[in-house]
Amino acid sequence: METIVIVGGGAGGLELATRLGDTLGSAKRARVVLVDRSHGHFWKPLLHTVASGKCDPQVVELAFPAQALEHDFEFVQGEVLCLDRAHQTITLAPRHGKGSDGACRTIAYDKLVLALGSVTNFYNVPGAAGHALTLDSVADAEAFRRRFNEACIKAGEQGTQVDVAIIGGGATGVELAAELSTSARALAAYKVHALDPDRDIRISVIERGQYLLPQLHPQQSQRAARHLRSLGIEVLTGTTVAEVTQDAVIDATGAVHRADLTLWAAGVEAPQLCATFGLQVNHLKQIVVDASLCSANDSQIYAFGDCASYTCPVKGAAPPRAQVAHQQAMFLAELLTRRNGTPRPHFRYHDYGSLVSLGPQSAVGVLTGAVTGKSVRVGGAVAGLLYRLMYQKHMLSLHGTLRVATQALADWLRARILPPVKLH
Numbered sequence: 001m002e003t004i005v006i007v008g009g010g011a012g013g014l015e016l017a018t019r020l021g022d023t024l025g026s027a028k029r030a031r032v033v034l035v036d037r038s039h040g041h042f043w044k045p046l047l048h049t050v051a052s053g054k055c056d057p058q059v060v061e062l063a064f065p066a067q068a069l070e071h072d073f074e075f076v077q078g079e080v081l082c083l084d085r086a087h088q089t090i091t092l093a094p095r096h097g098k099g100s101d102g103a104c105r106t107i108a109y110d111k112l113v114l115a116l117g118s119v120t121n122f123y124n125v126p127g128a129a130g131h132a133l134t135l136d137s138v139a140d141a142e143a144f145r146r147r148f149n150e151a152c153i154k155a156g157e158q159g160t161q162v163d164v165a166i167i168g169g170g171a172t173g174v175e176l177a178a179e180l181s182t183s184a185r186a187l188a189a190y191k192v193h194a195l196d197p198d199r200d201i202r203i204s205v206i207e208r209g210q211y212l213l214p215q216l217h218p219q220q221s222q223r224a225a226r227h228l229r230s231l232g233i234e235v236l237t238g239t240t241v242a243e244v245t246q247d248a249v250i251d252a253t254g255a256v257h258r259a260d261l262t263l264w265a266a267g268v269e270a271p272q273l274c275a276t277f278g279l280q281v282n283h284l285k286q287i288v289v290d291a292s293l294c295s296a297n298d299s300q301i302y303a304f305g306d307c308a309s310y311t312c313p314v315k316g317a318a319p320p321r322a323q324v325a326h327q328q329a330m331f332l333a334e335l336l337t338r339r340n341g342t343p344r345p346h347f348r349y350h351d352y353g354s355l356v357s358l359g360p361q362s363a364v365g366v367l368t369g370a371v372t373g374k375s376v377r378v379g380g381a382v383a384g385l386l387y388r389l390m391y392q393k394h395m396l397s398l399h400g401t402l403r404v405a406t407q408a409l410a411d412w413l414r415a416r417i418l419p420p421v422k423l424h
């Protein structure tokens with residue numbers, strides 16, 4: 001029986017493992033193995049809600065072993081360290097904790113799918129990697145939340161202010177700024193800190209381009225900027241960051257922006273590991289793949305999602321977004337169930353638009369019709385509802401309708417009985 005190993009159980013990898021388990025795994029047509037360094041899956045687009053304390057990751061996280069049992073695939077927890085293409089094996093770091101013999105583990109594959117995601121790209125800006133926080137993982141988001149709460153409590157005791165600098169006015173930066181401003185008010189209402197959020201908590205979004213959210217129409221970007229300013233957030237566009245220090249961000253004009261916390265959300269690249277496989281990669285270390293998402297120089301290896309560089313003949317380079325990872329997962333689920341030797345289909349990326357959350361009730365974005373290709377700009381509460389449906393769509397592809405409906409009801413009830421933000 002053929003062994004298909006998928007490395008990375010993120011937005012794309014877990015959807016693929018689930019589909020392949022349901023088709024090949026359950027029919028015993030292939031052994032499907034998912035490898036991830038974490039024990040659970042968390043949908044990355046929600047990380048800003050963890051950083052702001054609105055979402056408890058322990059409640060939302062999906063345990064890989066449970067999904068594996070329900071969908072006929074195997075799960076192996078471990079950090080992939082290297083790949084031996086000649087022997088078709090991957091090597092995993094030793095297990096931690098009791099019972100570990102400290103030895104590396106190897107897993108053999110017939111087909112390997114790499115879905116390793118991305119990491120923050122600091123673009124070699126001095127001090128950025130050392131002083132700025134990031135939102136690459138649940139641990140990063142939790143670390144930001146703790147640092148923000150501690151800074152607010154300390155400033156409240158000392159009668160000072162808290163300055164938060166968010167570098168990057170893309171979706172991550174804008175979503176975090178809006179959510180953080182709401183959470184700061186909730187924390188004040190619960191008296192977790194003694195600050196006046198409007199006067200003592202200063203959040204700024206620093207963006208190099210002329211507009212926030214460059215993927216949207218300038219009118220939408222201006223709408224987002226107006227919304228952030230209405231929440232008291234400072235929006236600095238056309239501002240290039242030249243250096244990050246422990247307590248400040250210095251821009252290219254030499255102006256110093258005081259910052260107790262700096263978050264870097266100005267771009268991503270593939271993990272360094274991708275550049276060590278001997279596969280062709282681009283300047284962002286993304287693995288170059290062909291029209292079937294197969295590595296340009298190894299026909300047994302596929303790569304997709306943020307860690308892959310796929311160029312659509314019509315739309316150009318596919319962006320590092322959950323929408324792309326989802327479509328590519330569905331494509332590979334179909335391709336990998338075909339009998340060996342049948343011609344490989346070509347992936348086509350459809351851009352259905354983009355939605356950016358502006359806090360609990362609002363969003364802004366554009367929706368693009370699948371058939372007509374026409375775009376409609378959306379905003380406000382309707383866009384906010386559509387934004388929340390994006391996550392439900394991801395959950396649907398993992399769990400099916402009944403489970404998602406039950407989960408949505410449970411979430412609704414939880415929101416009615418618990419504080420709107422984590423208080424400690």
Ligand SMILES: Cc1cc2nc3c(=O)[nH]c(=O)nc-3n(C[C@H](O)[C@H](O)[C@H](O)COP(=O)(O)OP(=O)(O)OC[C@H]3O[C@@H](n4cnc5c(N)ncnc54)[C@H](O)[C@@H]3O)c2cc1C
Pocket residue numbers: 007008009010011012013035036037038043044045046047048078079080081115116117118135136171172271273304305306307320321322323324325355356
């Ligand atoms: C804060 C934030 C907000 C976002 N908002 C949006 C949005 O609104 N809309 C949108 O379309 N996209 C959004 N994105 C982008 C989206 O999250 C990514 O494009 C998507 O998650 C990519 O999916 P993936 O499967 O390629 O990788 P990921 O979802 O990142 O998964 C990668 C997986 O690989 C595992 N892994 C990595 N290295 C190793 C290793 N060495 N060994 C074992 N396992 C490993 C990780 O643990 C992880 O589970 C956002 C991203 C962030 C960070």
